[in-house]
Amino acid sequence: MTALHFEPGELPPEAEELRCEVRDFLAETMADIPPALKARNWTAWHPEFSHKLGERGWIGMTWPKKYGGSERSFLERYVLLEELLAAGAPVGFHWIADRQSGPLILRFGTEEQRETILPGITRGETAFGIGMSEPNSGSDLASVRTKAEKIDGGYRVNGSKIWTSGAHMANYLVALFRTSGTAEDRHDGLTQFIVDLKNTDGIDIRPIHNMTGDHDFNQVFFEDAFVPETMRVGNEGDGWMQVTTELAFERSGPERYLSSFPLVKNSIGHAGQDPSERQAIGLGRMLARAATYREMSLSVSGMLEAGKNPDLEAAVMKELGVGFEQNIPGIAHDLFGMSPRLEDGSDFETTLAYITQANVSFSLRGGTREIVRGIIARGLGMR
Ligand SMILES: Cc1cc2nc3c(=O)[nH]c(=O)nc-3n(C[C@H](O)[C@H](O)[C@H](O)COP(=O)(O)OP(=O)(O)OC[C@H]3O[C@@H](n4cnc5c(N)ncnc54)[C@H](O)[C@@H]3O)c2cc1C
Structure with a gap:
């Protein structure tokens, strides 16, 4: 039987430097983003926001400079994505092009396709489905x-x-x-x-x-x-x-456990400095799970950076990560007794309302739970 192998991932100093830069950028640019958009996270389209990221060189950032990229590492990209997702940044306009269509064209497209299409993606002007x-x-x-x-x-x-x-x-x-x-x-x-x-x-x-x-x-x-x-x-x-290569790009990113993260942040903010014991335990468990999935997700990115093929580990990550994202609204509701309110609610109520309704889809997009479990079983030599 094949063994699962999550190598510990480590972020180089330049990636941590980038994190500070991204946080400063987000502090400036996220101030006007309404909670409903933050709740939609990587599915929210906001062309102006994507354009600003493009100006910083943060779309297609691992791609060759001659196609508009910045030739930075996958681990730097990981840190960027992690910060964007944790903040609920509305990155939907460029997300698919940056994650999978651009890399697909880089790998299998013609030189003409690369030259004419990729620079528009990196500027945050061209979107893909x-x-x-x-x-x-x-x-x-x-x-x-x-x-x-x-x-x-x-x-x-x-x-x-x-x-x-x-x-x-x-x-x-x-x-x-x-x-x-x-x-x-x-x-x-x-x-x-x-x-x-x-x-x-x-x-x-x-x-x-x-x-x-x-x-x-x-x-x-x-x-x-x-x-x-x-x-x-x-x-x-x-x-x-x-298409199977493209699906591997689609399934391996940190968005497979961070879609509901704005709700985690809202929960922590709502608990404040003096949570009840039950809330402290519930939030602690939530964060412990997030930290574990982060290590696994980082490990997948590290293996990609090293030119390895972590398809099996990415599938395990997706399966566990979406289970986590789907649990968060239930935990938040249970700990704080908050009622979801789509309109006129607090940030927390609005975020809770959207994610409660949307999260059923998290285990369908990018391949359903049964299909991903089948891939894992095959990868482990069980079928
Ligand atoms: C939010 C969202 C966004 C999406 N965006 C896109 C997009 O942009 N582009 C795109 O092309 N698609 C997109 N999809 C489609 C998505 O990829 C499909 O919904 C998914 O692949 C499942 O296909 P289906 O809906 O036809 O369900 P089916 O394939 O009909 O599955 C129905 C049920 O049967 C189960 N099932 C099916 N086959 C097996 C099997 N062999 N063994 C065990 N169980 C099985 C499934 O797990 C599922 O529970 C999106 C889906 C969602 C929810």
């Missing part, structure tokens, strides 16, 4: 049916994607289409494309409102939409291999 899921094709991603048929100069696309976060606001979608065969061919015949959502005829983006009333995700319909050959990412048929 993820076009993987389809009706009847979520966990079973290999059954994708949306077809990209080869025609002169490009591909004609027909079909639809669903649960596409931010597609109504994003510039581009990295989409997985079938370029040959049928859904029964599974992993074969899948190819990734960059779809220009703002300038392509034949694309209809329809809203889906979630339980909180927000319009975050969409269903995206393609009817004879033309995607130029120059926007294909990698070779025809390599889509499955590429």
Whole structure:
């Protein structure tokens, strides 16, 4: 049986220096951010905020300078993300591009795609969405049916994607289409494309409102939409291999245990200097868990920095981390008896209200609990 291996992660001095810089930046820029936006954390879109981060060189910060990056380390990026998430910074506009679409283009894209698209991401001007899921094709991603048929100069696309976060606001979608065969061919015949959502005829983006009333995700319909050959990412048929790499970027970050962290901070603030014994014990347990997941998450980042492949450890981290994020509203309610209030509440009540409603989705996005547990079982040699 394969053993899990979490190497202790250590932050270099330059990463700790960066932490001070980020904290100063956040003290200045977060003052006007309302609690409802902080509660939404990395899913809140705020283009001006992303633009400010871009000016500091904090988007695509590990990427080569020639594409607008800052050539800094993954551990420095880790510290930046940790501070942004803990503060509830509204980083949704650039989050997907910084986390996965940009790295995917760097690795599998053409030089032209890198030169034309990556600098806009690092400036906080270009946003991406993820076009993987389809009706009847979520966990079973290999059954994708949306077809990209080869025609002169490009591909004609027909079909639809669903649960596409931010597609109504994003510039581009990295989409997985079938370029040959049928859904029964599974992993074969899948190819990734960059779809220009703002300038392509034949694309209809329809809203889906979630339980909180927000319009975050969409269903995206393609009817004879033309995607130029120059926007294909990698070779025809390599889509499955590429998409699994992309999912590893998607699953391994600290956002998999910090989405509810603004509520942890609110709880501590509310308890004040003189908490009851029960509150002190409850908060202590909460922080002990946060500290443990932080060590695990940092370890995954350290292994990525060292060029290792911590897929199994990242899956374990995601599974435990989302369980923690989902427990926090219940613990906060239990310790303080606070009623969630979406409107006109205190910071605490507003944050509690949003996260209580939204947190059911935390274990679905990026792969459901059952699927992630299956990956862990396979990684451990148990299936
Ligand atoms: C907030 C949010 C944002 C999202 N954003 C995006 C996005 O931007 N782009 C995108 O492409 N997708 C996005 N998704 C979709 C997400 O990836 C899918 O919801 C997820 O992969 C599950 O697919 P499904 O909804 O079709 O559920 P299904 O696959 O139908 O699963 C239903 C249930 O059956 C279980 N199940 C399925 N197969 C198995 C199995 N083999 N063994 C055991 N149990 C199984 C699942 O765990 C789940 O509990 C988002 C989802 C959420 C909640």
